[in-house]
Amino acid sequence: MNTKSSLAVKHLIAIAAIAVPFIAPPAFASDDAILAEARKVATTLPPKLIVALQDEIKKSGAEAAIPVCKDMAPKMAGEISQQTGWKIKRVSLKARNDARAIPDAWETAALEDFDKRAAAGEAPMKLEKGEKVGDEYRYVKALPVQSLCLNCHGPTEKLSPGIKAALGQHYPNDRATGYSEGQIRGVISVRKKL
Numbered sequence: 001m002n003t004k005s006s007l008a009v010k011h012l013i014a015i016a017a018i019a020v021p022f023i024a025p026p027a028f029a030s031d032d033a034i035l036a037e038a039r040k041v042a043t044t045l046p047p048k049l050i051v052a053l054q055d056e057i058k059k060s061g062a063e064a065a066i067p068v069c070k071d072m073a074p075k076m077a078g079e080i081s082q083q084t085g086w087k088i089k090r091v092s093l094k095a096r097n098d099a100r101a102i103p104d105a106w107e108t109a110a111l112e113d114f115d116k117r118a119a120a121g122e123a124p125m126k127l128e129k130g131e132k133v134g135d136e137y138r139y140v141k142a143l144p145v146q147s148l149c150l151n152c153h154g155p156t157e158k159l160s161p162g163i164k165a166a167l168g169q170h171y172p173n174d175r176a177t178g179y180s181e182g183q184i185r186g187v188i189s190v191r192k193k194l
């Protein structure tokens with residue numbers, strides 16, 4: 001290589017070194033876009049569920065609202081999945097429904113981290129995690145316990161006899177009681193192939 005062309009190569013390398021930081025941002029921008037999309041999908045369901053629970057409890061009592069968390073939540077999650085292409089689940093370290101709500105390793109790590117952070121004073125509403133895992137994008141958002149949830153997830157001695165009986169009948173392995181307000185009941189977990 002003559003001096004001229006090796007100089008040219010040096011120049012190219014120098015230009016590339018300067019240019020790379022300017023080329024890199026789009027990758028971050030698209031990460032932001034997918035995080036925003038995941039967050040939007042994950043935040044569609046919980047407010048609708050809360051409204052449905054409130055309405056049903058007011059109208060017919062807490063026991064009658066069990067189908068809202070039992071049947072309506074998975075049905076609505078299925079509909080949102082169909083509309084958006086994201087898989088949606090609710091999982092918990094103390095699952096009520098063993099068939100649907102047992103977290104995998106990635107979700108377990110996020111749930112344990114959220115519990116620690118909530119205990120240390122972080123606002124549970126804000127706890128979320130999103131990242132690429134293998135060929136998927138995964139995102140979880142904490143579902144904090146509000147006073148409304150205590151009807152069915154509070155300390156067993158405070159549950160009404162009707163709720164206790166219904167839960168015992170449907171969920172013989174129920175672990176989802178004993179919560180207090182502000183704790184994390186579980187997460188809504190969404191994932192999509194990239």
Ligand code: HEC
Nearest residue numbers: 062065066069070090092095096097101143149152185186
């Ligand atoms: C009327 C009773 C009732 C109320 C009130 C209620 N839940 Fe539930 N919850 C249930 C039942 C029943 C299930 C099991 C659903 C199933 O079979 O998949 C459940 C399941 C869940 C799950 C899925 C994980 C698991 O353990 O199976 C989450 C998360 C959850 N509830 C969060 C909440 C939150 C947060 C609130 C308050 C905003 C709330 N629930 C209020 C009855 C209730």
